[in-house]
Amino acid sequence: MTSIIWREHKGFCIVPDYTPLKETTNTNGIDSLPWDQYLEKENVVDISSTVPTQEPTPNKKLTKSEKRELRQMKKINVQRRKQMQRQMELDSSNTAIEATFKPYLAKQELKQIYNKIITAKSTSKEGTSDFKLGQCHSISIYKSDLEHILPGEWFNDNNISLVYELIKETFINSGSCRPFTNQVQLLFPSVVQLMQHFPASDIENLLPMDDLKKSKIIFLPINMIDEPLEELDLETANNGDHWVLGVLSLLDERLYVYDSMKIDVDIKGDLQLQKLCKKLESCSNLVRGKIKIVSLNCDQQRNFDDCGVFVVMITCYLMDQFCFSEEIALDLTHVKFNSLDARLSLMKLVSNFIE
Template sequence: MAAENDNCVVVSFNDSLIHQSDVDLLDGPNWINDNLINFCFEYFEKEQFNHSADKLALISPDVVQFIKLAPDDELGEFLKPLNLPSKEFIFLPVNDNQVSNQAGGTHWSLLVYVRNKQEFRHYDSMECTNKEIAKILAYKVQPYFQAPRGRMKVIEVDSPKQKNSFDCGVYVISIAEHLCKELCEGYNIPLNDLVNSESVSKKRSQIKDLIYHVAEEFGT
């Protein structure tokens, strides 16, 4: 019976499907999964920052995983519907999982393409754990973003650092939300002043509240 309850759907929102077992991960100390990151990214793009939908793209973890491991000749048609060359800011959650078509890995970080600076910015809450993976990903997606290769830069940003082994995914969500405010709304409070271990701990309950709010507003 418990297993059945774990599998009940809490909310279906666009392409996101959140089960009770996903929500339970937010109680911590747990490493959050693709579903929760995808839900938050979809909410940011479709609702919270929909005023900037023409210039903003937050790509789901499963799509990023496919991009990372798929042959180059399969990516063009796959990415075409996302219209990425028209986007000013593109967010990609980076995972160290190297197994095709399978969830897993041990660490999340965030790669952001900023078109007017012609640079990829990598935000890693555990120093440079995903540095090489993020760099390889940046150069792989460069042709499909129409990022000028000759002038393109991949920068390791001094970003907030986690103090445990399980909050990396919540840092990705928190950093992504802050950057959307900064890039799309002119928010000018420094990232490191607002995203920290205390705010990330609170973010878990905020995400849970958001899930239940969306379930009530949009239905399951």
């Protein structure tokens, strides 16, 4: 299939009928990007590490809840050390990597980090209601956003926007990566949603055209709208129930679609994507021809909660290639994603900006 390569003096280029050979990869997607090397020092955290245990001060008497939390954290840290020791004994095969991940401990650590942040930021006036926790560049982070990162929850558009903002500010706009990185742009879910509501004649006024005109690759998180086919009106419908990732390649006028819950025959989904492509085609300053929709294989989610997590994982995995690899493989058949581990890594990354 078609692949993309990076050239020092041209940026990203198409290579037809070429697919790099790839070994099976296990990843959570988020850790694919070298965050600790590019984030400002005061915001750096090793997102593969555990939450530091808070030791009691000598003269402070701990409450029962603090003692219980401390005991729990010690148990988690002991288990983590055992896992690390075991991992060193095993080889680096995929089986060994999978054997070291313990879902129960990951869930416990997620809740520990969440509770730590909420306890530190909440006040008696705020109680259990939603409130702002902090700011990450242009994105405000609220308590409800952190709740959506917990296991069993659906990612909302702010969760995805937060990751996209971090990628843009850390790797694309910072100037710290290689030349032509700004040929890759990421649109927030809210912008993609508005595109589906606006008439085609107004799309260019909605989009950040100055940035997009320089781009060759555009990431679009698409919220698939659950409406009967005969009633599907994208300019009035609002709430969807499934996230998919679209990667628009202006190099070959194709919209590559990654769906973690793929259905062999999905007439409603195909119609929605076709309407989106027609609106993109109306941007004559951006798209030169007719867009072809290409559905690519990717790892499939094993529940009904992780579609947004998969959009984030796939985005981060691909962005690592666009920022640092000379050959970009769009076919992700060889990649196995760990959504629970991604939730944990994202919670750690977010906690770095609001603690």
